[in-house]
Amino acid sequence: MIAADLIRSGAKMSQREIARQSGISTATVRDVRCRLDRGDDPVPEAQKAHRTPHSLPPSPESRENPHAPSQLIQKRDYDARVSPNTLQRLRNDPALRLNDRGRTLIRGIVMSVSAVEQIDHMAAELPHHCRITVAELATDIGRAWANLADRLNEAIDAVNDDDQTAS
Numbered sequence: 786m787i788a789a790d791l792i793r794s795g796a797k798m799s800q801r802e803i804a805r806q807s808g809i810s811t812a813t814v815r816d817v818r819c820r821l822d823r824g825d826d827p828v829p830e831a832q833k834a835h836r837t838p839h840s841l842p843p844s845p846e847s848r849e850n851p852h853a854p855s856q857l858i859q860k861r862d863y864d865a866r867v868s869p870n871t872l873q874r875l876r877n878d879p880a881l882r883l884n885d886r887g888r889t890l891i892r893g894i895v896m897s898v899s900a901v902e903q904i905d906h907m908a909a910e911l912p913h914h915c916r917i918t919v920a921e922l923a924t925d926i927g928r929a930w931a932n933l934a935d936r937l938n939e940a941i942d943a944v945n946d947d948d949q950t951a952s
Contacts (some may be wrong), residue, residue: 787869787899788817789827794869805892806872808899897930 788807800814817827881887
């Protein structure tokens with residue numbers, strides 16, 4: 786959970802800032818903070834069953850049918866979460882923090898990461914007829930992020946090449 790990670794990181798952030806980055810309400814942030822202060826799990830027991838379908842024991846249906854959705858769609862071996870410290874570094878950078886485009890970029894990154902985590906948890910319950918469309922959208926969005934990363938890396942390389950040439 787992003788909010789719990791941000792709170793645990795010790796960053797001096799208001800509940801409103803944590804709520805905005807996590808995509809949850811300020812009341813939920815307050816609840817998460819209180820739970821962490823008490824040493825409790827940040828996710829209430831009643832919500833755990835809905836949080837990560839891939840971590841639940843397989844249903845009898847899926848044990849009988851290896852092609853059941855919960856068997857076919859598993860959480861991948863990657864962690865899509867961004868380190869709270871990485872986000873905080875971006876948030877603290879005056880070049881981003883002090884202009885609308887920078888703040889918009891940070892909000893977009895946070896929303897994207899949050900969406901990936903939420904969608905990954907819901908994938909097993911996605912209706913079969915929607916899977917192709919969602920897969921196409923996910924592929925297109927992934928390509929857009931990969932293209933952005935390529936352009937940024939090329940710009941970094943160009944600056945490094947210019948620095949080496951000037952030396």
